[in-house]
Amino acid sequence: MATQLLRSEVILTFPIHRFRALANLTEAEVNALSALPDEEVHHARRTTIVREGEESTGFRLQIAGWITSSIMMPDGKRLIPKLHLPGDMIGTPDMAQRRSITTLTALTDAVTAFVPSERIGRLFKSHPRLAALFTVAAQMERIYLIDQLALVGVGRAKQRVAHFIVDVYERLSAAGEAGGGRFLLSTSQEVIGEILGLTGVHVNRTLRQLEEEGLITRRRPAKVHRRHEIEILDFERLNQLALIPQRQPEFELDWLPAAT
Amino acid sequence: MATQLLRSEVILTFPIHRFRALANLTEAEVNALSALPDEEVHHARRTTIVREGEESTGFRLQIAGWITSSIMMPDGKRLIPKLHLPGDMIGTPDMAQRRSITTLTALTDAVTAFVPSERIGRLFKSHPRLAALFTVAAQMERIYLIDQLALVGVGRAKQRVAHFIVDVYERLSAAGEAGGGRFLLSTSQEVIGEILGLTGVHVNRTLRQLEEEGLITRRRPAKVHRRHEIEILDFERLNQLALIPQRQPEFELDWLPAAT
DNA sequence: CGAACTGTTGAATATCCTCAATTTCAGTGG
DNA sequence: CCACTGAAATTGAGGATATTCAACAGTTCG
Numbered sequence: 001m002a003t004q005l006l007r008s009e010v011i012l013t014f015p016i017h018r019f020r021a022l023a024n025l026t027e028a029e030v031n032a033l034s035a036l037p038d039e040e041v042h043h044a045r046r047t048t049i050v051r052e053g054e055e056s057t058g059f060r061l062q063i064a065g066w067i068t069s070s071i072m073m074p075d076g077k078r079l080i081p082k083l084h085l086p087g088d089m090i091g092t093p094d095m096a097q098r099r100s101i102t103t104l105t106a107l108t109d110a111v112t113a114f115v116p117s118e119r120i121g122r123l124f125k126s127h128p129r130l131a132a133l134f135t136v137a138a139q140m141e142r143i144y145l146i147d148q149l150a151l152v153g154v155g156r157a158k159q160r161v162a163h164f165i166v167d168v169y170e171r172l173s174a175a176g177e178a179g180g181g182r183f184l185l186s187t188s189q190e191v192i193g194e195i196l197g198l199t200g201v202h203v204n205r206t207l208r209q210l211e212e213e214g215l216i217t218r219r220r221p222a223k224v225h226r227r228h229e230i231e232i233l234d235f236e237r238l239n240q241l242a243l244i245p246q247r248q249p250e251f252e253l254d255w256l257p258a259a260t
Numbered sequence: 261m262a263t264q265l266l267r268s269e270v271i272l273t274f275p276i277h278r279f280r281a282l283a284n285l286t287e288a289e290v291n292a293l294s295a296l297p298d299e300e301v302h303h304a305r306r307t308t309i310v311r312e313g314e315e316s317t318g319f320r321l322q323i324a325g326w327i328t329s330s331i332m333m334p335d336g337k338r339l340i341p342k343l344h345l346p347g348d349m350i351g352t353p354d355m356a357q358r359r360s361i362t363t364l365t366a367l368t369d370a371v372t373a374f375v376p377s378e379r380i381g382r383l384f385k386s387h388p389r390l391a392a393l394f395t396v397a398a399q400m401e402r403i404y405l406i407d408q409l410a411l412v413g414v415g416r417a418k419q420r421v422a423h424f425i426v427d428v429y430e431r432l433s434a435a436g437e438a439g440g441g442r443f444l445l446s447t448s449q450e451v452i453g454e455i456l457g458l459t460g461v462h463v464n465r466t467l468r469q470l471e472e473e474g475l476i477t478r479r480r481p482a483k484v485h486r487r488h489e490i491e492i493l494d495f496e497r498l499n500q501l502a503l504i505p506q507r508q509p510e511f512e513l514d515w516l517p518a519a520t
Numbered sequence: 521c522g523a524a525c526t527g528t529t530g531a532a533t534a535t536c537c538t539c540a541a542t543t544t545c546a547g548t549g550g
Numbered sequence: 551c552c553a554c555t556g557a558a559a560t561t562g563a564g565g566a567t568a569t570t571c572a573a574c575a576g577t578t579c580g
Contacts, residue, residue, distance in 0.1 A: 057514075057515075058515075071406065071407075071410050073410065073414055073415075073503055073504075074503060075503075077414045078414075079409065079410040079413045079414050081406045081409055081410070092399065092402075093399045093402045093403050093406065095395070095396065095399050095513070095515070096396045096397075096399035096400045096402075096403060096509075096510065096513075097403070097507070097510055098510050098513070101403055101406065101507075102406070116515070117513075117514070117515035118514065118515040120515065121392060121515040121516055121517045122517065124384070124388040124389070124391055124392045124517045125388045125517045125518075128384040128385045128388065128391070129384070131384055131388070131391055131392070131395070132381060132384045132391070134395065135355070135391070135394065135395045135398060136355065136356045137356075138395060138398045138399055138402065139352065139353045139355050139356035139398055140356045141402060142352075142353045142356075142398065142401060142402050142405060143353050143356060143357070143361055145402060145405040145406065145409060146331065146341045146353065146361065146362070146405065147331075148409060149339065149341055149405060149408060149409050149412060150331050150333065150339040150341070152409060152412055152413050152457065153339045153412050153456075153457030154333055154337045154338075154339050154457060155333075156535075156536095157535080157536075188557080188558060188559085189558075189559070189560095190557095190558080190559095196413075197412065197413030197414060198536075198537090199536075199537060199538080200558085200559085201536090201537075201538085201539095201559095201560085201561090202535090202536060202537070204558095204559065204560060204561085205536095205560090205561090208560085220544095220545095220559095226544090226545065226546065226557090226558075226559095228559095243333055243334060243335075244333075247357070247361075249356075250356065250357055250358050253355070253356075253358070253377075254317075254377070254378065255317075255318075255355070255376070255377035255378040255380060255381040256381055257381045257382065257384045257385045258385075416567075416568095417567075417568070448525080448526060448527085449526075449527070449528095450525095450526080450527095458568075458569095459568075459569060459570080460526090460527085461527095461528085461529090461568090461569075461570085462567090462568055462569070464527065464528065464529085465528090465529090465568090468528085480527095486525090486526070486527095486576095486577060486578070488527095521580105522579100522580095523578100523579085523580090524577100524578085524579085524580105525576105525577080525578080525579100526575100526576085526577080526578095527574105527575085527576080527577100528573100528574085528575080528576100529572100529573090529574090529575105530571105530572090530573090531570100531571090531572090532569105532570085532571085533568105533569080533570075533571095534567105534568085534569070534570085535566105535567085535568075535569080536565105536566085536567075536568090537564105537565080537566070537567085538563105538564085538565080538566085539562105539563090539564090539565100540561100540562090540563090541560100541561085541562090542559100542560080542561080542562105543558100543559080543560075543561100544557105544558085544559075544560095545556100545557090545558085545559100546555100546556095546557085546558100547554105547555085547556090547557100548553100548554080548555075548556100549552100549553095549554080549555100550551100550552090550553085550554095
């Protein structure tokens with residue numbers, strides 16, 4: 001019951017909090033944002049939410065759980081462009097194509113809310129500043145991908161895994177799901193490999209190496225679905241390894257149109 | 261003189277042709293787009309246009325020449341997220357940050373035109389549909405990065421280089437600068453390496469391998485700056501190697517707001 | 521003409537993958 | 551409650567792939 005309540009609150013405030021990080025919203029804007037998503041949808045662990053190539057008419061707000069986007073290569077290998085965490089807008093690149101370019105898979109039980117692109121189209125007319133903020137969010141995702149590309153392109157396994165851990169920790173913290181240097185890792189090592197362009201086996205060896213060097217600790221007390229708990233022991237050295245800094249959103253960018 | 265004339269025409273039509281591929285534009289929209297860029301600026305070969313970390317107040321239309329965006333890693337290695345060709349909008353991710361996240365470098369003599377973000381901000385109020393198309397363009401760039409990430413993440417050297425050749429050829433063709441399977445390559449092998457996450461040395465070996473297998477031919481008749489000419493001999497096999505298909509823009513997406 | 525850049529090649533090495541076997545544990549069905 | 555199933559983690563051995571280091575030749579540019 002408590003989680004039920006929490007979720008209801010969450011779905012009202014969630015699409016908004018990302019935008020709040022970008023600008024002071026007017027009441028009209030808050031209302032417009034709140035009206036965007038459909039009712040929430042639950043997805044069971046390990047199920048596919050959207051399949052690559054399917055017709056696509058909108059994107060989704062991620063309310064709870066861990067979700068991956070992935071693309072399949074002809075030789076059967078997969079790559080995960082991004083691990084999505086609560087608060088993310090997922091599937092937005094599909095706005096540029098009639099068919100979905102990635103597969104969305106729930107790693108854990110997850111909750112999403114659908115937003116038809118058509119409703120965003122109307123937002124461009126009614127709330128230009130929100131439309132601009134939506135565009136800013138898209139550009140931030142682009143920057144995220146550029147950083148990821150740099151990581152995978154030039155980083156060694158140790159640097160990639162170090163970056164992954166820092167990145168997930170920071171993003172979970174922002175969503176209020178981690179703190180004190182600790183978090184529950186809901187991905188298999190295989191999946192981490194598909195995010196970083198490594199094999200699961202090599203991710204395993206690299207994690208062990210990081211542990212042996214005293215940068216992190218792994219525990220497996222989480223009786224639920226065997227999730228591992230990661231603790232970051234030496235934040236500074238881990239960050240140094242990570243190569244790419246974490247980016248912060250900019251508040252009230254100068255070029256934004258005035259609010260309505 | 262001929263090129264002078266050509267350029268003047270180009271700068272009027274150029275920001276527009278990318279948008280024309282996305283929707284039928286009204287006269288008012290064409291005028292609004294034409295009013296976006298400042299006067300054209302020339303950049304000498306090998307010069308830096310924008311440096312990473314500099315203050316940023318807008319982006320640029322690329323009129324002529326080859327330009328790279330790049331980010332520098334702490335250990336001195338560089339990664340090039342994208343090789344930019346004429347017709348591209350470059351530096352647009354900077355709209356989400358006050359400081360430029362990449363360095364823009366002219367590989368050849370190049371021509372650009374600056375577009376202040378503030379002018380785009382006004383576009384969101386005056387021409388919602390153009391703003392939406394601008395957002396679509398950003399999402400398409402995001403898809404490009406996802407594909408690139410997949411290529412670098414799971415592709416072998418041969419696949420990466422094959423993809424690079426096909427991609428550059430297709431994009432040059434679209435800009436009217438290549439045809440008949442041939443194009444002039446204005447990047448060093450070192451730069452190709454920085455695009456693909458390989459060393460220049462290994463790019464060299466891989467190109468030789470592709471040539472030995474009869475997929476491409478390299479000639480060096482271009483006396484200007486020692487540019488190599490690449491000819492694609494076996495398009496089908498090269499495309500098969502490339503792993504990732506080329507994406508096409510979608511025309512008149514359903515969700516776009518009505519034109520003004 | 522000298523300096524700098526680029527392409528080219530070889531040899532040795534580092535990094536990561538593949539294949540395979542083993543173990544542990546959560547979830548399932550009887 | 552217990553045996554079974556399957557996903558996930560772990561480890562070893564050997565091999566494939568790409569890097570590093572170095573040397574040299576040919577071009578372009580000032």
